[in-house]
Amino acid sequence: MESLTGETQKKRVCYFFDSDIGGFHYGPGHPMKPTRVRMCHALVMNYGLYKKMEIFRAKPASKREMTQFHSDEYIDFLNRVTPSNMKSFVKQQHKFNVWDDCPIFDGLFDYCSISAGGSMEGAARLSRDKCDIAINWAGGLHHAKKGEASGFCYVNDIVLGILELLRYHQRVLYIDIDVHHGDGVEEAFYTTDRVMTCSFHKYGEFFPGTGELRDVGVQKGKYHAMNFPLRDGISDENYKSVFEPVITKVIETFDPSAIVLQCGTDSLSGDKLGSFNLSMKGHANCVKFVKSFNRPLLLVGGGGYTMRNVSRAWAYETGLAVGVELGPEIPVNEYYEYFGPEYQLNVKPSNADDLNTRTYLDRVKRIIFDNLRHMGGPPSVQMQDIPSLPHDEDMDDDDDDELIPPDVRRHRRLLDSRRQADGELSDSDDEGEGGRRNHKSDRDSDEKLGTGMVGILAAGPTSAHAGPSGQTTVERILSSKMDVDEQED
């Protein structure tokens, strides 16, 4: 373990971990495995990082805290439904999309509470200047919507964490390096200029189907959403060549007083669901780079489906947060056998082609820079813009629904039909870990993604509120009968 060179001052780091997280299972064959967070923790401890930071077990988020963003009805459902009583909740399961990708499992609500509690408490400690960097690898569940689960995410810990930051910070920047678009967070803050969301993700025939370059936010939030659509196989070098200049410009223009970085590791090479080609160091460079701006920073997890690589990257990034570079040899730990045969920390890139050409990346970068010029500098913020929270005043969720114009007041329904994708995304495992099928679903054209949403900071009716993208075809992350190798269990 070596100290990072060029560090001017050590950061005070708060790290949130609840060992219960490893006990939750989405079900057989499901690629999301909460155990990965415990694997990461085993590395963190055995590398000795506990000596350099404060470790907390956060108070699990309560129902009331979750309804600062989510609807009462949805949270109540999550709190009540169990595998044994789910038969009496069939209607709600469909309404809230809690089936298929987002199954009901034992302890579901507790799992959401732990994930959300870490991000909220991390944000609270940052706001109260108790630390410079807060870390919650059990968080980062960026797809969850106000009243709907999506893409393995039920409760949006990131939105809840940002809401906590907004009580003390005028402007919060959200950066998302998961391979998937950070749609739930973007949607929540699509109409406000107090949160800027920046997502770098694979776009095109890929879940969730949103996150086009032209989606920049609406109303006061115009130019406060940024999407960098990428193609398969992006390398460390190409990623860095867009990430660093774009983030530099965003921070210069928006001037946030706090930053949330979603560190989804499905953008690593060899991920079971992702198709990028980042090495551990390429991924971690984003953490190092964002940290170098010296603003209060909340690091959260996210996707990541090749568990041994997820744990490697997050352990290494925890090291960077505290100012050390972890050595290359994996220390002996309870999951040691998973890191064989080489027992090395690094996640190496493959020889996959990078389909992101220089011309393409430069063109997208140019358009994003143009959009940033339109932002016109940091907005002035009145203190009365601070969002009210349930403990500040009573919140009646029924009223919230009235903000949505009747013509778009529709929930995304069950998918009527499915067809298998053309095979271009299948079997991406580089280590023969079994076949994977991606399914694509067709939706009615009037069920465009994002319709019916209201930015949670919107002050009144938002009739002109188009969705982030208006995609009609959505690539599902997986089908209910997916066939995934269980080797890592």
Ligand SMILES: [Zn+2]
């Ligand atoms: Zn993802």
